[in-house]
Amino acid sequence: MPKPVSGESSVPHTQHATIDSSPLTGQTNVNSQPYACNSYYVRDSVELLSGSLGQQLKGTVQLLLTSPPFPLNDKKRYGNKMGNEYLEWFSHLATIWSPLLTPTGSIVVELGNAWEPGRPVQSLLPLKAILSFVEAPNADLRLCQEFVCHNPARLPTPAQWVTVEHIRAVDSFTHVWWMSRSDKPKSNTRQVLRPYSSSMKELLAKGTYNAGKRPSGHAIGKTSFLKDNGGSLPHNVLGVDPEDPQEAINLLSASNTTSTDYFSRRCRELGLTPHPARMSSKLAEFFIRFLTEPGDLVLDPFAGSNTTGAYAQKLDRQWISIEVDREYERQAEIRLENPERCDQPKVRGGTHGNS
Numbered sequence: 001m002p003k004p005v006s007g008e009s010s011v012p013h014t015q016h017a018t019i020d021s022s023p024l025t026g027q028t029n030v031n032s033q034p035y036a037c038n039s040y041y042v043r044d045s046v047e048l049l050s051g052s053l054g055q056q057l058k059g060t061v062q063l064l065l066t067s068p069p070f071p072l073n074d075k076k077r078y079g080n081k082m083g084n085e086y087l088e089w090f091s092h093l094a095t096i097w098s099p100l101l102t103p104t105g106s107i108v109v110e111l112g113n114a115w116e117p118g119r120p121v122q123s124l125l126p127l128k129a130i131l132s133f134v135e136a137p138n139a140d141l142r143l144c145q146e147f148v149c150h151n152p153a154r155l156p157t158p159a160q161w162v163t164v165e166h167i168r169a170v171d172s173f174t175h176v177w178w179m180s181r182s183d184k185p186k187s188n189t190r191q192v193l194r195p196y197s198s199s200m201k202e203l204l205a206k207g208t209y210n211a212g213k214r215p216s217g218h219a220i221g222k223t224s225f226l227k228d229n230g231g232s233l234p235h236n237v238l239g240v241d242p243e244d245p246q247e248a249i250n251l252l253s254a255s256n257t258t259s260t261d262y263f264s265r266r267c268r269e270l271g272l273t274p275h276p277a278r279m280s281s282k283l284a285e286f287f288i289r290f291l292t293e294p295g296d297l298v299l300d301p302f303a304g305s306n307t308t309g310a311y312a313q314k315l316d317r318q319w320i321s322i323e324v325d326r327e328y329e330r331q332a333e334i335r336l337e338n339p340e341r342c343d344q345p346k347v348r349g350g351t352h353g354n355s
Contacts, residue, residue, distance in 0.1 A: 045301035062296035094136035147176035191233025305331035
């Protein structure tokens with residue numbers, strides 16, 4: 001049976017987050033019982049979501065947010081598939097995930113870049129993967145928008161071409177693909193506004209600016225920019241404050257190397273090696289705020305240390321997370337016991353991202 005994890009959720013009708021890691025013998029517990037929201041299942045997500053759990057969740061998921069194993073051309077410790085095997089596997093996920101969505105639900109998938117083995121040439125595998133996913137038969141998906149997540153602290157890779165031969169720039173971003181079965185899924189950019197720049201604050205205070213026609217051909221009215229909306233519209237790519245190039249003001253830019261937060265401190269205390277490809281908490285927070293409302297259900301089928309679930313709970317959403325590797329069960333518990341997770345989020349610059 002699932003064991004409760006400390007920390008009470010304010011999501012209606014749920015009281016405790018749980019970790020379910022009971023052994024897989026015959027039919028799993030989760031497939032023979034009604035699913036429990038705010039739960040982390042140590043299972044194979046393809047198996048679970050292809051079975052009765054998938055039937056139970058059909059039409060209930062508002063946001064499926066995940067960072068699956070990337071389509072790399074070399075083997076990593078966390079067991080990524082390669083080449084055509086990856087394309088077939090990834091395309092099949094679309095047919096499993098799509099029926100789980102509400103009519104206005106979204107799928108958001110983070111994928112990194114890949115390089116051809118031994119060559120300073122980028123692989124087309126990640127692009128082929130996302131095309132195979134969106135175009136999967138019977139999934140009825142469309143690409144709503146592409147996002148780019150910049151990680152300024154990412155190691156300079158591929159090392160041979162970046163630091164040894166100096167013939168390539170640092171590969172420092174991942175793609176985040178937002179998809180849905182609807183042309184207009186639930187979304188609200190007012191929930192993810194960026195802080196106004198100093199110059200915009202001055203413009204609002206002054207009440208005047210240079211109106212008229214711009215070189216681009218756009219005509220700017222005399223009052224077009226005088227309304228204070230509480231912040232500027234979010235971008236789908238990194239934004240940098242021109243007054244301080246070191247200050248990232250776009251929510252989708254941040255390093256994933258924080259070593260002083262509760263999760264990192266507890267992992268060190270317990271001698272745990274954190275998941276090697278954790279999703280940025282800011283990325284999770286951005287899309288949960290952008291694409292869901294309190295009480296909505298968020299699902300992460302490749303949950304890792306459960307960044308998605310922890311932030312869904314922090315933001316009063318219901319959640320279900322699934323992770324096949326039992327090694328990250330304790331890390332998921334740490335995420336959920338974090339005394340800092342109920343703090344009011346700081347909506348300001350900076351994010352990046354597996355979970």
